[in-house]
Amino acid sequence: MNSAMNRLFKxxxxxxxxxxxxxxxxxxxxxxxxxxxxxxLANIKEALGNPGDLAIREFKMGKPSLHKVAIIYINGLADKxxxxxxxxxxxxxxxxxxxNIHPKEPSELFxxxxxxxxxxxxxxxxxxxxxxxxxxxxxxxxLLIDGYNHAIGCSAQGGELRAITEPTTEPAVRGPKExxxxxxxxxxxxVRHRIKSPNLRVEMMKLGKVTQTEVALMYVNGIVNDxxxxxxxxxxxxxxxDEIVGSNTIEEWIIDDFWTPWPTILKTERPDVxxxxxxxxxxxxxxxxxxxxxxxxxxWIQFLHTAEDYYLxxxxxxxxxxxxxxxxxxxxxxxxxxIAFLTYHPELIPTPLLINLTxxxxxxxxxxxxxxxxxxxxxxxxxxxxxxxxRQIGQAVSIVGALVLGEAAVxxxxxxxSMVIVVAGTxxxxxxxxxxxxxxxxxxxxxxxxxxAATFGLYGLGLGVIVLVAHTCSIRSFGxxxxxxxxPIILADWKDTLVRAPKPFLSTRPRLISQLRxxxxxxxxxxxxxxxxxxxxxNQLKRDSNxx
Amino acid sequence: MLGLNHQEMRDSSTMEKAKISAIQLFAxxxxxxxxxxxxxxxxxxxxxxxxxxxxxxxxxxxxxxxxYYFLFRQYPNLPLTGYTRKIFGKYLGWIIGLLYIIFFLYxxxxxxxxxxxxxxxxxxxxxxxxxxxxxxxxxxxxxLYLGIEVxxxxxxxxxxxxxxxxxxxxxxxxxxxxVDLHNLQPFLENGWKxxxxxxxxxxxxxxxxxxxxxxxxxxxxxxxxxMKKVWLFALILxxxxxxxxxxLNIAVLGTENVERSTFPLLSTIGKVDLFEFIQxxxxxxxxxxxxxxxxxxSIFFYCALIGIVDLFKLKNHQQIILPIGCILIFWSMxxxxxxxxxxxxxxxxxxxxxxxxxxxxxxLMLVVTLIxxxxxxxxxxxxxxx
Numbered sequence: 054m055n056s057a058m059n060r061l062f063k064x065x066x067x068x069x070x071x072x073x074x075x076x077x078x079x080x081x082x083x084x085x086x087x088x089x090x091x092x093x094l095a096n097i098k099e100a101l102g103n104p105g106d107l108a109i110r111e112f113k114m115g116k117p118s119l120h121k122v123a124i125i126y127i128n129g130l131a132d133k134x135x136x137x138x139x140x141x142x143x144x145x146x147x148x149x150x151x152x153n154i155h156p157k158e159p160s161e162l163f164x165x166x167x168x169x170x171x172x173x174x175x176x177x178x179x180x181x182x183x184x185x186x187x188x189x190x191x192x193x194x195x196l197l198i199d200g201y202n203h204a205i206g207c208s209a210q211g212g213e214l215r216a217i218t219e220p221t222t223e224p225a226v227r228g229p230k231e232x233x234x235x236x237x238x239x240x241x242x243x244v245r246h247r248i249k250s251p252n253l254r255v256e257m258m259k260l261g262k263v264t265q266t267e268v269a270l271m272y273v274n275g276i277v278n279d280x281x282x283x284x285x286x287x288x289x290x291x292x293x294x295d296e297i298v299g300s301n302t303i304e305e306w307i308i309d310d311f312w313t314p315w316p317t318i319l320k321t322e323r324p325d326v327x328x329x330x331x332x333x334x335x336x337x338x339x340x341x342x343x344x345x346x347x348x349x350x351x352x353w354i355q356f357l358h359t360a361e362d363y364y365l366x367x368x369x370x371x372x373x374x375x376x377x378x379x380x381x382x383x384x385x386x387x388x389x390x391x392i393a394f395l396t397y398h399p400e401l402i403p404t405p406l407l408i409n410l411t412x413x414x415x416x417x418x419x420x421x422x423x424x425x426x427x428x429x430x431x432x433x434x435x436x437x438x439x440x441x442x443x444r445q446i447g448q449a450v451s452i453v454g455a456l457v458l459g460e461a462a463v464x465x466x467x468x469x470x471s472m473v474i475v476v477a478g479t480x481x482x483x484x485x486x487x488x489x490x491x492x493x494x495x496x497x498x499x500x501x502x503x504x505x506a507a508t509f510g511l512y513g514l515g516l517g518v519i520v521l522v523a524h525t526c527s528i529r530s531f532g533x534x535x536x537x538x539x540x541p542i543i544l545a546d547w548k549d550t551l552v553r554a555p556k557p558f559l560s561t562r563p564r565l566i567s568q569l570r571x572x573x574x575x576x577x578x579x580x581x582x583x584x585x586x587x588x589x590x591x592n593q594l595k596r597d598s599n600x601x
Numbered sequence: 602m603l604g605l606n607h608q609e610m611r612d613s614s615t616m617e618k619a620k621i622s623a624i625q626l627f628a629x630x631x632x633x634x635x636x637x638x639x640x641x642x643x644x645x646x647x648x649x650x651x652x653x654x655x656x657x658x659x660x661x662x663x664x665x666x667x668x669y670y671f672l673f674r675q676y677p678n679l680p681l682t683g684y685t686r687k688i689f690g691k692y693l694g695w696i697i698g699l700l701y702i703i704f705f706l707y708x709x710x711x712x713x714x715x716x717x718x719x720x721x722x723x724x725x726x727x728x729x730x731x732x733x734x735x736x737x738x739x740x741x742x743x744x745l746y747l748g749i750e751v752x753x754x755x756x757x758x759x760x761x762x763x764x765x766x767x768x769x770x771x772x773x774x775x776x777x778x779x780v781d782l783h784n785l786q787p788f789l790e791n792g793w794k795x796x797x798x799x800x801x802x803x804x805x806x807x808x809x810x811x812x813x814x815x816x817x818x819x820x821x822x823x824x825x826x827x828m829k830k831v832w833l834f835a836l837i838l839x840x841x842x843x844x845x846x847x848x849l850n851i852a853v854l855g856t857e858n859v860e861r862s863t864f865p866l867l868s869t870i871g872k873v874d875l876f877e878f879i880q881x882x883x884x885x886x887x888x889x890x891x892x893x894x895x896x897x898x899s900i901f902f903y904c905a906l907i908g909i910v911d912l913f914k915l916k917n918h919q920q921i922i923l924p925i926g927c928i929l930i931f932w933s934m935x936x937x938x939x940x941x942x943x944x945x946x947x948x949x950x951x952x953x954x955x956x957x958x959x960x961x962x963x964x965l966m967l968v969v970t971l972i973x974x975x976x977x978x979x980x981x982x983x984x985x986x987x
Contacts, residue, residue: 078960090612153817176734360664397724397725398724398884400881400882400982401881401883401884403877403878403879403881405877405878496899509725509732509733509736510725511726511884511887511888512720512724512725512733512736512887513736515888515891515892516736516737516740516891516895519740519744519755519759519891519892519895520740520743520744522748522755522758522759523743523744523751523752523755524743524747526747526751526754526755526758527747527748527751527754536754539757539758539761540754540757540758541622541624541625541754541757542624542757554973
């Protein structure tokens with residue numbers, strides 16, 4: 054019926070226009086699991102296109118009556134060791150063992166195998182054809198018995214996976230040295246290691262019609278805002294894509310606003326970051342096949358925070374945050390300020406400095422803006438080249454970059470050395486922003502600011518900043534205003550934004566995000582040296598330590 | 602708050618369904634009050650006692666506030682253009698609402714033009730005025746397109762920046778040692794007359810009387826009961842800051858210089874010279890001016906827009922931003938042919954027209970409402986008797 058309909062439609066479409074591409078459905082087979090084993094095997098082979106990596110092992114078992122049994126798995130996805138010793142060996146042993154009497158009926162034998170013989174971690178009874186194919190393709194081992202239309206899926210997934218390594222994009226001097234890998238289960242386990250609470254919830258779902266990518270939502274029940282959770286699930290459900298390629302695809306599907314340059318979802322590869330964020334009431338989205346985990350909702354200031362902030366003394370952590378904020382501002386408006394001052398407002402530069410700068414620019418054939426544009430563009434090219442090139446020739450690029458562009462361009466009189474300083478300073482400053490998505494946004498916006506500064510000077514730059522702030526105020530990440538806690542002002546949340554207060558004083562969770570359990574510490578009244586009885590021992594200790 | 606599609610919500614009714622918080626209203630009011638008043642030679646007709654004139658002006662502002670507050674209490678869910686129709690009847694009220702809108706638009710244009718003139722004269726003499734005005738209006742249009750909520754939140758960010766700028770500026774002025782308090786003495790040199798004249802004719806209407814525009818925004822307040830506190834706090838604080846700045850200008854420059862210069866704060870901060878390196882801090886003043894003028898013009902423009910939406914029963918304010926923005930560009934260009942003509946014209950408007958909008962019409966509304974309430978009470982008491 055279905056195929057007949059399809060054929061009908063195809064004919065009609067063809068008659069309309071031969072040159073148009075046809076919208077076709079992806080072929081799918083649904084024969085159902087048959088009672089006859091050979092037929093099943095043939096169907097599986099046909100459905101998968103008889104691939105070379107499909108392994109089928111047929112044998113007979115059962116006593117007194119023999120039954121045909123087949124084990125099916127895909128080479129490379131399944132762990133052959135487990136299959137060998139816990140599936141095949143167990144089944145064969147039972148055949149040779151003379152004392153065991155197996156049930157006669159295939160259905161009874163099926164249950165017997167499932168309950169008594171297989172010694173792998175989990176087995177499941179599969180009746181649906183597509184589900185069987187899916188579990189086969191997810192690395193499970195399928196066991197079929199002749200004469201019964203059920204299948205057993207044994208969890209014997211294996212294959213080669215990358216080992217857990219040190220985080221590369223978010224390194225920390227102190228703090229844990231592990232980062233997420235591609236396998237979803239390993240990633241969720243890494244967070245589970247850190248939060249041993251029954252309230253840590255992991256919800257799995259499969260997204261992508263073709264790729265059937267596993268996606269896991271992770272949150273702490275009782276802290277997470279239910280409305281947020283429902284919203285995230287609704288947006289994930291709305292994804293109607295054939296393929297999910299990594300977490301970025303998910304991000305682009307569920308994001309609030311496509312047009313904004315700012316990242317509104319935090320990406321991390323550190324399990325401790327996920328731990329901290331979901332403790333504040335956020336939701337983490339793990340995607341199988343990507344080491345990058347999404348954390349939402351994300352607000353602007355989070356992109357200037359690192360995991361390291363919580364492993365350092367609070368004064369120093371606050372200082373580092375200040376440095377990062379300055380780095381952010383320099384990256385955004387550093388070059389444009391330079392352009393605006395030199396082009397439009399030289400009188401605002403202190404005289405000795407101005408003389409110095411003008412002397413350097415003697416003989417430079419370009420206006421300041423063009424000069425800055427050339428240098429910034431060159432730097433971006435260098436940066437991209439540095440990422441894309443093979444490791445072995447990295448030396449060459451850095452020599453070319455540093456010597457040719459830095460030294461030679463200045464001595465050839467193409468750019469002034471002050472411009473090189475500004476561009477290099479901006480570049481260094483941009484590396485202080487810990488999250489790559491934020492760096493990218495600022496790198497793009499910097500050019501916009503430069504254009505404004507070149508056309509309207511400080512006035513254009515000021516207006517640009519006002520409009521940028523207004524735009525930033527206008528966007529939301531999953532309902533949370535992006536500039537909280539600055540706009541709207543929430544003073545209680547300021548202690549973990551520009552500064553980081555000592556841990557005992559971070560007594561409340563961010564107010565807008567969690568909304569449920571805001572308090573997260575006990576009383577902070579009795580901190581410091583302990584009470585009187587203990588103090589005597591304390592004094593004792595002090596006296597002891599003072600004695601020579 | 603979560604999962605709401607704001608666009609859809611806005612489309613469903615004439616009034617934007619946004620809400621602004623008490624802090625946001627405060628930030629908007631403070632930035633609004635600082636707008637140009639903190640830069641220009643403000644209250645200088647009272648010579649050395651300009652600070653007193655400003656304080657008196659602020660007191661007038663407080664009295665005006667109570668008129669507006671009474672009207673707000675009568676119609677807490679309506680903007681100004683809404684209750685003019687309730688009070689004066691459908692037709693007269695509509696015309697008065699329209700007059701208010703034209704007045705608001707005029708002040709928007711006036712502010713933008715003044716700022717453009719300042720930029721021309723101080724930092725960018727070669728740039729065409731039209732370009733400066735277009736850029737300003739484009740920025741304002743974009744921000745207003747995002748809505749009043751965003752404007753409020755942006756104000757929250759910039760009030761912090763403004764405070765930082767103000768503190769640095771003050772610090773530098775004091776460290777540079779140019780402050781001479783003798784310039785402010787003696788007190789009441791010319792008697793009370795010039796002080797009272799300045800206070801009632803000049804400082805009371807600008808900028809304190811201009812706060813009448815906020816009656817358009819009050820229905821958006823998320824907690825209307827906080828309005829009284831916020832308004833008075835913003836009014837008094839900005840009065841004090843203006844007073845401080847005016848006195849500082851006189852203390853640094855002396856009365857004659859302040860009288861002569863158009864933007865005395867620029868000259869005041871220009872006197873700063875520390876270690877022969879920290880000098881020419883005009884940037885602070887220019888940025889202060891930019892931020893405050895931006896917010897002042899935006900607030901006037903937004904209130905005019907929602908007034909138009911209210912009077913002409915339009916769907917939302919977004920659809921008329923650009924057309925009216927274009928009108929404003931041409932209006933601001935044709936307002937005056939040069940700066941002195943512009944100043945003269947604004948003098949005329951300030952002394953003969955603003956008083957109607959700031960004081961007389963609200964006062965009339967107050968009186969009419971009181972009389973109506975009296976009649977209503979009589980009616981109800983009579984009906985109770987029978």
